[in-house]
Amino acid sequence: MISSIAELISDRIGTMPAGERRAAQTLIASYPLIGLKTVAEFSAAAGVSSPTILRFVARLGFQNYPEFQSALQDELAAQLQSPASRALNPPSPNGGAASPMLEATLDNLRETFRHLSDKQLADIVAKLADRRGKTFLIGGRFTDPLARYMAAHLAIVQPNVFHLAGQESVWRDRLIDMGKRDVLVIFDIRRYQDSLVRLAETAHQRGVQIVLFTDQWLSPIARFARHVIAGRTAVPSAWDSSAALFVVAETLIGAVTRQLEADGAKRIRELESLR
Amino acid sequence: MISSIAELISDRIGTMPAGERRAAQTLIASYPLIGLKTVAEFSAAAGVSSPTILRFVARLGFQNYPEFQSALQDELAAQLQSPASRALNPPSPNGGAASPMLEATLDNLRETFRHLSDKQLADIVAKLADRRGKTFLIGGRFTDPLARYMAAHLAIVQPNVFHLAGQESVWRDRLIDMGKRDVLVIFDIRRYQDSLVRLAETAHQRGVQIVLFTDQWLSPIARFARHVIAGRTAVPSAWDSSAALFVVAETLIGAVTRQLEADGAKRIRELESLR
DNA sequence: GGAGCGCTGTATCGTATGTTACGTATTTTG
DNA sequence: CAAAATACGTAACATACGATACAGCGCTCC
Numbered sequence: 001m002i003s004s005i006a007e008l009i010s011d012r013i014g015t016m017p018a019g020e021r022r023a024a025q026t027l028i029a030s031y032p033l034i035g036l037k038t039v040a041e042f043s044a045a046a047g048v049s050s051p052t053i054l055r056f057v058a059r060l061g062f063q064n065y066p067e068f069q070s071a072l073q074d075e076l077a078a079q080l081q082s083p084a085s086r087a088l089n090p091p092s093p094n095g096g097a098a099s100p101m102l103e104a105t106l107d108n109l110r111e112t113f114r115h116l117s118d119k120q121l122a123d124i125v126a127k128l129a130d131r132r133g134k135t136f137l138i139g140g141r142f143t144d145p146l147a148r149y150m151a152a153h154l155a156i157v158q159p160n161v162f163h164l165a166g167q168e169s170v171w172r173d174r175l176i177d178m179g180k181r182d183v184l185v186i187f188d189i190r191r192y193q194d195s196l197v198r199l200a201e202t203a204h205q206r207g208v209q210i211v212l213f214t215d216q217w218l219s220p221i222a223r224f225a226r227h228v229i230a231g232r233t234a235v236p237s238a239w240d241s242s243a244a245l246f247v248v249a250e251t252l253i254g255a256v257t258r259q260l261e262a263d264g265a266k267r268i269r270e271l272e273s274l275r
Numbered sequence: 276m277i278s279s280i281a282e283l284i285s286d287r288i289g290t291m292p293a294g295e296r297r298a299a300q301t302l303i304a305s306y307p308l309i310g311l312k313t314v315a316e317f318s319a320a321a322g323v324s325s326p327t328i329l330r331f332v333a334r335l336g337f338q339n340y341p342e343f344q345s346a347l348q349d350e351l352a353a354q355l356q357s358p359a360s361r362a363l364n365p366p367s368p369n370g371g372a373a374s375p376m377l378e379a380t381l382d383n384l385r386e387t388f389r390h391l392s393d394k395q396l397a398d399i400v401a402k403l404a405d406r407r408g409k410t411f412l413i414g415g416r417f418t419d420p421l422a423r424y425m426a427a428h429l430a431i432v433q434p435n436v437f438h439l440a441g442q443e444s445v446w447r448d449r450l451i452d453m454g455k456r457d458v459l460v461i462f463d464i465r466r467y468q469d470s471l472v473r474l475a476e477t478a479h480q481r482g483v484q485i486v487l488f489t490d491q492w493l494s495p496i497a498r499f500a501r502h503v504i505a506g507r508t509a510v511p512s513a514w515d516s517s518a519a520l521f522v523v524a525e526t527l528i529g530a531v532t533r534q535l536e537a538d539g540a541k542r543i544r545e546l547e548s549l550r
Numbered sequence: 551g552g553a554g555c556g557c558t559g560t561a562t563c564g565t566a567t568g569t570t571a572c573g574t575a576t577t578t579t580g
Numbered sequence: 581c582a583a584a585a586t587a588c589g590t591a592a593c594a595t596a597c598g599a600t601a602c603a604g605c606g607c608t609c610c
Contacts, residue, residue: 017587033352036311039568049589054569065568076351077308101526102388106381113377115303117285142427145420152417153514216304222297223322230304237529238536239428247518251376254512261513292557314598324559329599340598341566 006031019048020056032072100236105243108232112244124211124227129259133181138164143187153253157260168195180207188219200224213245281306294323298331307347375511380518383507387519399502404534408456413439418462428528432535443470455482463494475499488520
């Protein structure tokens, strides 16, 4: 079974004429980057002419050069999705059925945070900790519990935190309460829910800042969002995983709490004396 | 010091207009692959027009689109050269407040699963997938969302799954419905809630099997529980983390679904035909 | 409420890119 | 050794890609 293009090449390199073999070797040498550049650059690097490059990719079975490049990109995508950790990590000490799930989740967490900058988090924290506005939270069919989880914590450290529960018609009416200073935190992963998109659109029109938790394919709500957190959701299961978004939510909860403490919010002091 | 383009983007994303910000978010979400494709594909993925993409790369300081792509490719090249360094990267590339939280969570996950035997998981899965009994789920102040999350999934793959919501007096009455064949899944971490303990005790007396998700110090409910899942909760935050329990829950959800598929449950087949 | 500014998309343009045809060189085979 | 077949590069071509000019729109600030 030949899975990668590199294998395909080494499989057929024996049957190639001299020029094409040089192309193959050049590509393998700095795989796969040369293949992503233009035919002219590739041919120059290999020291052959451009038609030779094209004949080379044709021999590999591709209809044209762009198709070849797309294949390389897809390969790269797959490689980047599941980072090297899988190759490094010792064959899991706990070899059972749980382990692939755990490994995938660990990867998802690392990848999610790798794509998340401190600045972005800091911006969101600043907005959430801004006590001048209200905070609303809502999620989709499977992610609404995450909205509840976040709301449960935030509502303790600051006032004016509301989880939008119940039927669509109910929380749509809450739009009246939302204005420019307010934040709407939405959790929405595939399959994206129309009702949430409509909510987001209306809220956006009212000037509400939207913080969106979504998956890496980005909910259409990203269009209206001020801040987008894209979490990895792929796991070996029939369901997508929201674990990465959950951990980001916990991180934000912690950071907002710390921020409010730093601000010396009276509420925090009162809370501590209550305990 | 700004080294990667991703950093550059998150640094300036705050100063960008809406359209360009969408471009930035799209790129970050599946970094850096979209940026290697054509302007047209990039713009389509981001849901903006091509000129917006070009303005976006111009704002990042690139003279033209090809130059931007070259920069991305160079970055990729450096990354692919030393794949190990990226996965390990102890001096976190993202050294701020988020990282300790992430590290602690990763540790918690690993530790939690290390203390979790396959057999234990298998037993719980078998019980949850047993269609002869009903499944009830409930959680505490902060963990009830986890119960909801689990219920939302389980209720799809099998009938008779109920989340106990609302006031204590309400769900206490549901005890009447519970019998020997039924399962009660309880989430309870510090500070343990008396109301849940009382519920667990009564349910236990009625012969209900209890599956308890708790922290490493074990809720008093452990005394009545048939199965206990102890998750690590310590993180550098004012709050405890439920992430480990969340991931165990997702693992169980996936395993139960797989089990039911293996059992050839009619419901699963019907579900698939519905989609 | 009105004027100005900035952002965004549509449509057009020039060009760099991939593609192909053809002629020459090189190798292979009878 | 000759003749044919294969391989390779040059050059012309067409397409699709990135770039730009312009107009419409919404927003902010007087």
